[in-house]
Amino acid sequence: MIRVALVDDHPLILKILRQELSRALDISVLWDAEDADTIMPNTVKQTPDVLVLDLSYAGRGFDPLTMVRDLRARFPELAILILTAMDDPIWIEEVLKAGAHGYVVKSDDLSLRLAEAIRAVSQGRSFLSPTATAALTQANRKYTLTSRERSILRLAAEGRSNPEIAELLGISDGTVRNHISNIYGKLNVETREAAIRAAHQLRELPNPSANLRHELRTPLHTLLGLARLLTRKLDAGTPITLTEQDAEMLRLILTEAERLDSLIDDLKL
Numbered sequence: 001m002i003r004v005a006l007v008d009d010h011p012l013i014l015k016i017l018r019q020e021l022s023r024a025l026d027i028s029v030l031w032d033a034e035d036a037d038t039i040m041p042n043t044v045k046q047t048p049d050v051l052v053l054d055l056s057y058a059g060r061g062f063d064p065l066t067m068v069r070d071l072r073a074r075f076p077e078l079a080i081l082i083l084t085a086m087d088d089p090i091w092i093e094e095v096l097k098a099g100a101h102g103y104v105v106k107s108d109d110l111s112l113r114l115a116e117a118i119r120a121v122s123q124g125r126s127f128l129s130p131t132a133t134a135a136l137t138q139a140n141r142k143y144t145l146t147s148r149e150r151s152i153l154r155l156a157a158e159g160r161s162n163p164e165i166a167e168l169l170g171i172s173d174g175t176v177r178n179h180i181s182n183i184y185g186k187l188n189v190e191t192r193e194a195a196i197r198a199a200h201q202l203r204e205l206p207n208p209s210a211n212l213r214h215e216l217r218t219p220l221h222t223l224l225g226l227a228r229l230l231t232r233k234l235d236a237g238t239p240i241t242l243t244e245q246d247a248e249m250l251r252l253i254l255t256e257a258e259r260l261d262s263l264i265d266d267l268k269l
Contacts, residue, residue: 002122005048006032007039008083009056012222012252017052017083017114024115036062040070047075049122052114053100055084055091063168065098065151070170072099079121083114088206089135092128096136097147102127105135144186145204152179154205157196222256 004027006017014032021027030048033039043051051071055064068080081102082095092103101121104113108129120127128136145153148169155165162180166173184190187198199205 002027002050002118003030003048004050004118005030006052008054009034020114027115027118050079050081050118052081052083055086063151065094066169068095068098068100081117081121087131087135090206092132092135103132104129105131143204149179149183150204152176153183153195153199156192223253
């Protein structure tokens with residue numbers, strides 16, 4: 001039995017993942033979590049064989065690369081599978097270099113990929129979904145900045161102060177200042193804003209719209225996941241009369257559709 005933990009900030013996605021994995025007789029979900037702060041204590045308490053981690057916490061006081069590195073250092077036998085809407089090649093390359101064993105983009109029909117990916121990484125094999133594979137072919141390149149410098153600048157681009165960056169990365173404030181000074185020198189700039197602009201132009205950082213795209217796509221993936229669960233019931237010959245749970249799912253679909261509509265309206269798209 002493969003013991004799995006699920007981490008995603010969207011409760012409906014967690015519900016869908018649990019139902020998807022309930023069909024796999026060789027996979028057991030130990031725990032799930034919406035709060036990134038609970039990842040480490042939960043893993044200490046109940047260490048899974050595979051941790052399925054979303055990257056959607058980026059921009060919310062959480063650095064997924066640091067978390068992956070820390071987990072790999074403390075739990076070397078733990079396999080980490082990224083399951084996310086983030087499809088930016090830089091994110092994929094960075095997180096794999098940090099120690100993740102696999103990367104699945106949610107739009108690649110996670111119902112067809114998730115159990116397969118979990119089995120692969122639990123056996124020590126790597127796994128990339130089709131979109132991740134295609135994106136990674138664009139990502140292999142030489143960077144001007146180091147991985148640590150890119151992490152610091154990515155957090156700076158989110159509006160984090162030096163003390164906040166230091167706390168998130170587990171380093172001193174002085175170390176952050178030294179790194180930022182090195183960044184300025186490498187990019188030939190004199191301000192934080194100029195460094196961020198230059199890094200985006202050089203593709204040292206993920207596309208600035210990556211988080212926004214994720215926020216737009218998450219409701220869509222939730223809708224797709226819920227719809228697929230209901231569709232499988234119909235395909236299996238389940239009577240058309242909806243159960244109480246099915247009715248709840250349909251209500252959730254409407255809620256997510258309204259949320260997506262609101263996001264698009266705010267962007268004047």
